[in-house]
Amino acid sequence: MPELMNTIMADGPSSNPQQPVKAQLRAWGTWVEGIITAFLSSGGLIYDTKAHLDADLAHPANSMAWVLGDATVANNGVYRKLLGTGVGSWTRVADLPYSFIAAVDAGAGTPNAIIATSSIPLPAADAGALIAFSVFEANVGSPVTVAFNGAAALTIKTNSGNNVVAGGLTAGMVVAGYKSGTTFRLLSDQASAAIQAAAEAAASAAATSAAAAAASAAAINLPSPVASTLLVRNPANSAYDPKPFPEVRNLLATASYVATRTALKALDTTKDATVHLTENGREGMFVWRAGDFSALIALDTQEGVWLKADAIAANAGAWVRQHEGELLPEWFGAVGNAVANDRAAVLGSLAFGFPVLLSRVYAIGSAMTLNNKSVSIRGTGQYISGLLDTGVAAGAYVLSITNTDYTNPVSLRDFSILTDQATVSRGLNVAFGVFDGEFNRLPFRLLMENMEIRGRAVDINGRLTKGFARGVTLKNVIRPQITNVVVAGRGDGLLQANNTYMDKGWELLSDYHATDPYQRASPTDPVFRDCHVYSADKGWSIDGHWEGLIFDHCVSVLVNYCWYAEANNPPGTGGIAYPWIVFDNCHGNFFYEGIHIKEYFDVRLTKPLLYKWSVAPVGFVSTAINLINCPRVDIDAPGLVNLTNGIDNQQLNGIYMDGCLGGSIRRPQFSGVTYGVQLANATADVVYDRGTWRDLPGFGPTPIEYQDLGTGANNGQRDVPLEVTATNAATNSITTAQTDLVTLDLGTVWKNDEIVIDYTVTATKDATAAPVSFTLSKSAGTSAVQFYGGQTFAADSLYALGGLAFTKSGSVRAKITASGTCTIKLQAACVAGAASVAINGVRSRVVRPF
Structure with missing residues (x-):
């Protein structure tokens, strides 16, 4: 027997490893022909289909026949005759004795899942025959499988047992191997063959490139070198010309860099349309835009966003900064070091009504005023960004926003307004014009969140040694929403005189509407949530008609008056008091009065906690809640405490109602209070529901929990004998x-x-x-x-x-x-x-x- 086909098809000589030895192939072919001749000489039968075989039963038992060309591959094989001549049947007993099977990959599968067919069935036994086929297309991944004649897919492995790498099988490559379990094991080590093929291809490509490079270099005729120039091919494409750097940049389609706005404005806009400005603090990209920009250029006096070109009129075009989101004061020249006066830069950034981001603390040397503009200012944190008053005049505001109508809203968030002066300037003013439209129902016009208005300097005891003369003024503001805003005045000690330098933490003003005696167009629904005032004569001073004031979890401490609200309807004009005010879980620490309300139609106080501070002046008589001419009053569970009880004979009275026409006082808690509830003058229809009465003062008048001192009717106590x-x-x-x-x-x-x-x-x-x-x-x-x-x-x-x-x-x-x-x-x-x-x-x- 000659060499096995596995041995014959192994790698040949290194010069051509895929070339088998021809003498071995001839010997193998002679051996196969001998088998066939022996079969035929012994009376063997050959049929082209199994159907033809089955139709011929005129042979004795145990006769042998081959089926070679049946379209159903599984029908091809060696058969034996059962029973005698003319009866019985043929049964398949073995595969055809072929040690080599040619298969075809016609592309029916995918590059990584090959489907191949053969006219001869594959032996069931492992290594029963050598199988060869030509690869239809290169694989793109690993592993790769092959399925023969619809049988289960076999994973192709190299001779060394590795998966075929991506690209290891190329289109037209002939591969040969044996079935081994669930794998198809190649005769050759595909990896080394692919590497060699790739190396040969690379060597050929390198040789070609070297020849082309040599030919190209021989054709170049460069001029002599010139300092500070670059070579540029001339328009005729016949030679190279040396060009200085500016001329080369003009030929490129890339943005130029300029160090100053002066250089930017001097550029030729026919050559440069996109420019990078590298001026410190003003860095950014500018694009030339054609059009009428005269109005914006006139507003942009600090040249932050719109710049006029030197040689072109403002109504013909402008250099426009490319940006997204808020404007930065730095673009307008701000330094942001809390020392240099950034007033002009900050005002410049606010001139357009676009959102502005304060990322630092900007010193403001004089008052800033904005008229009829939408204002949106956002900081990066109320402790680390904002505006610092370093020289604003007495009585002037660091920032004053006045809009004569309601078309321009104001939004202020996440920054502080600070001062380095001692009770000179004021913090913030937001004012809108009078609006006489009846039942005005505009959406909110002011949003304030996460802010501080206070002095910057703090002594070793944590007290502010600087502060504003007034914190915030709001006038005619529709539906302001104010959350987590702290207003703190100068407070350089514990005594009253040390904490009342600031006259008003918040000042709320409302103009009287002469055309509407019911004041239905007054500012409505201001809401204060989690707001604090420290050290002032009045924490909140509310003057005029405000409809629907709401204070939710607010604090006012170290003040003469925590909340001081008077509607003040003009006499003789037919004005009718319809405002209402609500307090929910608020806390006050006062010297004179906690809550003072006059001429509010509806007053709702839920769980206010009001303390008289322990360092009020000697003999100071204070009142926790003072209500005057309020038709409807509801006071629920107030806590009224005299912290001065027994100190310097300082008297605290609880609830005083003068001219109030109906209401209830439920479950109060009095501590150290001299007169708990006093009803005076025409106060009527007030029900007192007894609470806690304790720690009675041991000085001054005899403590009395409830007194009806007036002329009103139907006042009384519930559950109080x-x-x-x-x-x-x-x-x-x-x-x-x-x-x-x-x-x-x-x-x-x-x-x-x-x-x-x-x-x-x-x-x-x-x-x-x-x-x-x-x-x-x-x-x-x-x-x-x-x-x-x-x-x-x-x-x-x-x-x-x-x-x-x-x-x-x-x-x-x-x-x-x-x-x-x-x-x-x-x-x-x-x-x-x-x-x-x-x-x-x-x-x-x-x-x-x-």
């Missing part, structure tokens, strides 16, 4: 006529009040035994009193033995059927004879059953 007691220790001689023993002045009582009167008397009867009667009735007042059974009096009696002493106790109930003042008297009389009577005690309790 009104107790009046009286005694008359003197011995009273009584006879058969009714004799007054004692009177009880109940003050003002309300309709449906219930009165309980308890009394105890001690008496001695004369020698005559007889009944003694005791009678309770109203003796004076404007109210109406009804006793048991609808009577105007209540009477009780006992039979007294002559010459004996006795004690009589009674309890009588009555109901008020008409509100008014009320005085009750106790009388006694004997049916016969006389008696001497002493009053041990009479107590009256008024219970209000709301």
